[in-house]
Every structure is written in structure tokens, then in C-alpha cells.
Amino acid sequence: MTLAQQNMGCIVNLTVGNTIQDTVVRIFRNKLDVEVSSSETDLLETGMIDSLKFIDLVYNLEQEFGITMPMESLEVDQFRTILDIVRLVEQCKKAHGTGTPLC
Amino acid sequence: MNILGISGLESSAAFKKAHWPHLDEREYRMCQGFDSAAALVVDGVVVAAAAEERFNRKKHSGDFPAQAIRYCLAEAGISLGDVDELAHCFDYAPYRVAYSIDPIAAKRYRDVYSKDALLSLVRRDLPDFPLERVHQVNHHLAHAASAYFTSGWDECLVVVIDGMGEMHGASVYHARDGKLQALHHISAHDSIGIFYSLVTLHLGFDFNSDEYKIMGLAPYGEPTRFQRFFDQAVDLRKDGSPHIPLLRLNRTRDERENFVLSRQYLSEHLVKERHPDCDVTDEHRDVAAALQACLDKALQHLCGHFGKETGLRRLALAGGVALNCTANGKLTRSGLFDEIYVQPAAGDDGAALGAALYRASQGGKIHNLRSPVPFFGPSYSSQDIDAAVTEYQDRVEVVRFSSYENTCEQAAKSIADGKVLGWFRGRMEFGPRALGHRSILADPGHPEMRDRINAMVKMREAFRPFAPAVSLEQAHQWFDTPPATEFPYMIMTMDVRDKYRAELPAITHVNGSARVQTVSADGNGDFHGLLRAVGKATGREMVLNTSFNIKGQPIVNTPKQALETFLGTGIDELFLENVWIRRRLT
Numbered sequence: 001m002t003l004a005q006q007n008m009g010c011i012v013n014l015t016v017g018n019t020i021q022d023t024v025v026r027i028f029r030n031k032l033d034v035e036v037s038s039s040e041t042d043l044l045e046t047g048m049i050d051s052l053k054f055i056d057l058v059y060n061l062e063q064e065f066g067i068t069m070p071m072e073s074l075e076v077d078q079f080r081t082i083l084d085i086v087r088l089v090e091q092c093k094k095a096h097g098t099g100t101p102l103c
Numbered sequence: 104m105n106i107l108g109i110s111g112l113e114s115s116a117a118f119k120k121a122h123w124p125h126l127d128e129r130e131y132r133m134c135q136g137f138d139s140a141a142a143l144v145v146d147g148v149v150v151a152a153a154a155e156e157r158f159n160r161k162k163h164s165g166d167f168p169a170q171a172i173r174y175c176l177a178e179a180g181i182s183l184g185d186v187d188e189l190a191h192c193f194d195y196a197p198y199r200v201a202y203s204i205d206p207i208a209a210k211r212y213r214d215v216y217s218k219d220a221l222l223s224l225v226r227r228d229l230p231d232f233p234l235e236r237v238h239q240v241n242h243h244l245a246h247a248a249s250a251y252f253t254s255g256w257d258e259c260l261v262v263v264i265d266g267m268g269e270m271h272g273a274s275v276y277h278a279r280d281g282k283l284q285a286l287h288h289i290s291a292h293d294s295i296g297i298f299y300s301l302v303t304l305h306l307g308f309d310f311n312s313d314e315y316k317i318m319g320l321a322p323y324g325e326p327t328r329f330q331r332f333f334d335q336a337v338d339l340r341k342d343g344s345p346h347i348p349l350l351r352l353n354r355t356r357d358e359r360e361n362f363v364l365s366r367q368y369l370s371e372h373l374v375k376e377r378h379p380d381c382d383v384t385d386e387h388r389d390v391a392a393a394l395q396a397c398l399d400k401a402l403q404h405l406c407g408h409f410g411k412e413t414g415l416r417r418l419a420l421a422g423g424v425a426l427n428c429t430a431n432g433k434l435t436r437s438g439l440f441d442e443i444y445v446q447p448a449a450g451d452d453g454a455a456l457g458a459a460l461y462r463a464s465q466g467g468k469i470h471n472l473r474s475p476v477p478f479f480g481p482s483y484s485s486q487d488i489d490a491a492v493t494e495y496q497d498r499v500e501v502v503r504f505s506s507y508e509n510t511c512e513q514a515a516k517s518i519a520d521g522k523v524l525g526w527f528r529g530r531m532e533f534g535p536r537a538l539g540h541r542s543i544l545a546d547p548g549h550p551e552m553r554d555r556i557n558a559m560v561k562m563r564e565a566f567r568p569f570a571p572a573v574s575l576e577q578a579h580q581w582f583d584t585p586p587a588t589e590f591p592y593m594i595m596t597m598d599v600r601d602k603y604r605a606e607l608p609a610i611t612h613v614n615g616s617a618r619v620q621t622v623s624a625d626g627n628g629d630f631h632g633l634l635r636a637v638g639k640a641t642g643r644e645m646v647l648n649t650s651f652n653i654k655g656q657p658i659v660n661t662p663k664q665a666l667e668t669f670l671g672t673g674i675d676e677l678f679l680e681n682v683w684i685r686r687r688l689t
Binding site for chain 2: 032033044047048049050051052053054055056071072074075076
């Protein structure tokens with residue numbers, strides 16, 4: 001089994017296209033080596049994200065979506081599920097677009 | 104401005120023991136915060152620096168560096184109230200959210216990493232110190248500052264590589280006009296330092312402590328045998344970064360804490376884990392060789408990428424991985440840079456210095472000076488020495504020389520006679536290398552000297568070579584280096600010239616290399632004077648120079664510790680400044 005295969009722990013049930021959710025799932029797979037089984041999986045309870053992966057995730061979300069996510073403004077629950085992350089990204093994109101203080 | 108920098112995370116090891124009580128003792132080193140130290144910068148000038156282990160005598164101690172702080176203040180003749188800032192070389196605050204991912208991480212943040220945890224130690228050990236003067240500096244930024252602000256350069260590339268700081272395994276900076284601009288950070292998930300340490304542990308040595316032993320083992324092995332494994336394990340990407348998927352295999356908190364699945368992967372795909380009591384075999388030597396080659400390549404790839412991107416031809420290095428002198432030597436000879444400077448206290452002790460220098464740079468100009476040798480620790484007076492000698496007077500014969508020249512003449516004679524000397528003078532070195540002030544010295548040409556010193560003092564693994572100190576004038580004669588090129592920190596390897604390898608068995612490694620310290624009259628005058636005298640006696644201005652300590656002990660600090668170590672081992676003679684000490688024959 002290759003390292004890549006070992007890193008993929010779950011069967012993928014999420015279709016992948018070009019929505020924000022699709023991009024987030026792709027970040028999880030390609031950048032964090034994590035396959036998420038559903039948009040409602042509790043990423044924290046299941047230990048799929050640790051501190052380091054969290055930092056990598058934030059970095060990749062910023063890069064991919066052209067947003068800024070200052071660490072001090074973030075809360076853990078905003079990253080509990082894929083859906084939560086999508087919601088956060090939408091907020092950040094809106095805030096980025098209006099020039100108002102960031103999420 | 105008086106700025107005290109500190110390193111270490113006192114509660115870190117205890118936290119790990121409390122939450123993972125059933126680990127092997129060696130596994131408790133897999134945590135942050137060892138090597139605490141204190142460093143004092145006064146008006147932009149480094150005045151004092153020392154590791155706490157040299158005072159509390161606990162090797163690699165992570166304890167709050169109260170004694171080192173006391174020393175620094177005494178050296179500068181100031182009191183705690185005169186300190187404008189206390190700067191710690193960790194700043195986890197920006198990552199608080201990341202560390203609240205799970206309850207254990209959150210507790211660790213509160214109890215070990217947070218500013219509140221630091222302040223509770225300050226309150227305990229420095230009770231009158233105003234807490235608003237306590238600051239924290241990002242770990243890699245502190246390492247970078249320790250390199251840049253002691254480089255003597257106005258502009259350079261700075262690369263920091265260690266196990267990890269708060270979150271990163273390596274960081275790259277463009278240093279210019281007193282500022283450090285971050286160019287790139289590499290996640291700790293891709294930390295070449297952690298990878299090297301994991302393989303070190305897997306080979307039966309200590310994590311975050313014995314990596315240099317693996318470096319010493321490597322030349323005995325054949326790097327091609329396991330090259331394919333390491334080429335796959337560490338993918339070198341176009342952006343300069345290593346990518347190390349096996350560090351990401353761990354899923355649960357327990358697995359991540361102790362790299363359980365990563366180590367299992369090593370067992371299944373590389374080599375079975377070696378117990379420390381089992382013999383080191385060719386298989387282990389070949390793994391060490393391939394691992395070292397992998398690090399050499401990764402370091403050149405990372406540094407070379409950013410050297411090319413920035414056009415900078417001067418490189419400053421810091422972080423624990425920068426203590427790997429084999430990789431440093433190969434990087435030097437790669438031609439990727441015109442000059443390379445490695446801050447001699449490249450590990451976390453040096454991050455204390457960096458924290459102070461960084462905060463000093465924020466408040467004013469730094470005297471960015473390349474120190475010829477990092478003699479920043481305590482020295483001891485003739486009264487101190489006399490008091491120590493008096494305590495042991497029934498066990499020793501003492502001769503007091505009236506001049507340093509006479510001292511050197513006798514020491515050179517003893518070395519030429521094949522004696523092993525303890526050599527203690529001046530201010531203690533800052534950083535892991537003894538550079539002529541807390542050294543054990545001997546003739547490198549004596550055929551049995553390596554085994555003798557190993558047996559009598561160091562009780563080290565037989566495969567580890569000792570290192571030479573040579574006068575700058577003669578360095579190019581014995582070693583493959585250009586004339587008058589300085590390597591004063593014993594942090595680079597180079598080849599012993601072919602025709603002299605048989606003549607210098609004690610310091611020539613199996614592959615013909617040596618970790619050389621060049622000694623100049625301007626930079627390290629006393630030691631240079633000794634080497635001149637040795638040259639007259641032996642025909643070589645060179646000594647074997649190893650640190651003055653026995654196995655498991657920090658380098659000696661005080662005259663009393665030097666005497667005790669001398670009397671407790673087979674060292675033949677001791678020089679405490681100009682006092683020549685031999686065992687009294689009963």
C-alpha cells in the first residue's frame with residue numbers, strides 16, 4: 001500500500017466539482033491527505049484535524065479563495081464540519097468583497 | 104536598553120509524562136521546550152549568554168532558566184529591575200485556536216504554551232519583575248534573529264530548520280537593513296528535523312538529542328541501499344519544500360503525540376526498530392548513511408531554491424538541524440552560496456539569544472557583529488580557582504605558572520607526551536561546542552588517543568570521531584580548505600588531506616572527514632597561543648578538542664566541576680587558567 005493510499009482513511013461520498021464545498025473537499029484530499037466521508041462529519045471529534053492540519057487548512061483556504069483569516073478571529077466550531085467551513089469561507093468572501101472587517 | 108532573552112518550556116516534559124504515563128523513557132523527549140537558556144543584550148550588544156543546564160547540571164534542561172538569568176545580570180552588573188524586557192522565544196498566542204482543537208491540546212496550551220503559563224513561572228522565579236515587560240517572540244523568528252544579528256551582514260538569506268517551532272518545521276527569511284521578512288514557512292508535517300529525529304529514535308538513539316550520533320554513524324554505511332526509501336519518503340517539491348507524507352499517517356491524538364503509525368511505517372518499510380541495548384549492525388549504518396544523504400539533499404534543495412529566487416549569495420542558518428555539520432559542509436561545497444554562516448548555538452539555547460536580539464532590533468539599532476567565538480558565559484577568578492583547589496588539596500599536586508606562555512609550554516609538552524588534558528580558562532562557550540575554554544585536549548596524531556579518551560572520559564559509542572582544533576595559519580596544510588578561510592565554530596566538516604589521514608587517526612573519520620575548528624590569533628588568542636606552543640612540541644599546530652564533560656553530563660561550568668570531573672576520570676592533567684594540576688601520587 002502506498003503512503004497516499006494509507007493516508008486515505010474513508011470512502012469518498014462527496015462529489016467533486018467547482019463549488020466552495022468541492023474546493024474545500026479537494027483541499028482536504030490534496031493538501032491535508034484527509035478524505036472526508038460527508039459534509040456533516042464532525043472533523044474535530046473524529047480527530048481528522050489536529051493543530052497542524054488546522055493551520056495547513058487555514059493557509060490553503062486563504063490561498064485558494066483569496067481571503068484572509070486572521071487566527072485571532074477564528075473559533076474552533078467554525079471548522080467542525082465541511083458545511084461549517086463552507087459557511088465561514090462564504091462569510092470571509094463577503095467581508096473581503098465589502099472591505100468590512102474580516103470574519 | 105537591557106533585553107533578556109530566554110528559552111525553554113518547563114512544564115512541557117512533565118505534561119507529557121502526566122498525560123502519557125506509560126511511555127518508554129526515550130519517548131518523553133518527543134516534546135517541545137528543552138535546552139533552556141538566558142541571554143542578555145545591552146544597547147544592541149550581546150553581553151552574556153548561558154544554558155541553564157550548565158548551572159542546574161541537568162543535560163538539555165528545559166527548566167525556567169533562573170540561574171542563567173542570574174548569571175547574565177551579574178555579568179552585566181545590573182539588577183532585575185534594570186531589565187527593560189524579558190523576551191521568550193515561543194509565541195503560541197496566534198495559534199490558540201489551533202490548539203483548542205481537542206481537550207488535551209487545549210490543556211497543553213493553557214498549562215505549557217500560553218503566556219499565562221510563562222507568567223506563572225516568571226512570578227515564581229522572578230517575583231519582582233513587572234509582568235508587562237514580558238514579551239514573546241515567534242520561535243523561528245527568534246532563531247532567524249540569532250543568526251542574522253550575529254552574522255555581521257547587512258543583507259542575507261536566513262533559513263531556520265529545526266524539529267518544529269509553534270507550527271512550522273522550517274522558515275525562510277530575507278534579512279536586510281535590520282529587518283527580517285518572512286518568505287516561506289514549511290509545516291511541521293513536513294519537518295525534515297522531525298523526520299531525522301524519528302529515524303534517530305528508530306535506530307535506538309534519543310530523539311532530539313542524539314541526531315549527531317547518527318550523523319557520525321552515517322559515513323560507516325552505504326547510502327544507496329536504502330536510497331529508494333528515502334527518495335520516496337521525502338519528496339522535494341518545486342517550491343523548495345520537502346513533503347514527507349509518512350509524518351501525516353497518525354490519526355488519533357495518541358498516535359500523533361508519539362508518531363506511532365509513522366514509526367510503524369518505518370518498521371514495515373525501512374528497518375525494524377532497534378532497541379538501545381542491541382548491536383548496531385550494517386543495516387543501521389546503511390540507514391544512517393541514507394538518512395544523512397537525504398538531509399544533505401533536502402537542505403541544498405531548500406536553501407538553493409530560495410538562494411536562486413532571491414539572488415542572495417550569503418546564507419545564515421539556525422535551528423537545531425543547522426548543528427548537522429556534515430550537511431553544512433556539503434552545503435558549503437555545493438557552490439550554491441558564496442558564504443555560509445551558522446550561528447554556533449543553533450539549537451534552542453540560541454533561540455534565547457535570538458529572542459533578545461529580535462526585541463532589541465524592534466527598539467533600536469543592533470550592533471550586528473560576527474563574534475569570532477561565542478564566549479558569552481561565566482569566567483572564574485584566581486580566588487575561585489584557589490578555593491576549588493584548596494578543597495581537593497589532599498588529592499592533587501599544584502603548580503602555578505606566572506605567565507600564560509609558561510602554561511602553554513607545559514601544556515604543549517604534556518600533549519606531546521601523549522597526555523590527555525582538561526583545559527579550563529576564560530568565559531564559557533555558548534552553544535554545544537567546546538572551543539578552547541572548557542575543553543579536553545590531546546594529540547590528534549596519537550594512534551590510540553580516540554579509544555583512550557572514549558574509555559577514560561566519554562564512554563561514547565566507538566564509531567564517533569573526535570574533532571580537531573587547528574591554527575588558522577596551518578588549517579589548509581592539513582585539511583582540504585583554502586588558505587586563511589575561517590571555520591571557528593566547529594560546525595562544518597571538511598576532508599583531511601589524503602596524505603595526512605593515517606597520521607591523524609584520532610580526528611579523521613572513516614570517510615576521511617573532520618569537523619574542524621580553525622583558531623585565529625585575533626579571534627581566539629589564548630587558544631591560538633596554545634596551538635603555537637603545541638606546534639613547536641609536536642610539529643602540528645593542532646589538538647584534538649572535545650568538550651570537557653563525561654557522558655550524560657553537561658559541559659563543566661565552574662572550577663570545582665572541572666576538578667571533580669578530572670578526578671573522577673582518567674584525564675591525566677588539568678589546567679585551570681595558569682594552574683597546572685596533577686593527581687597526587689599516594
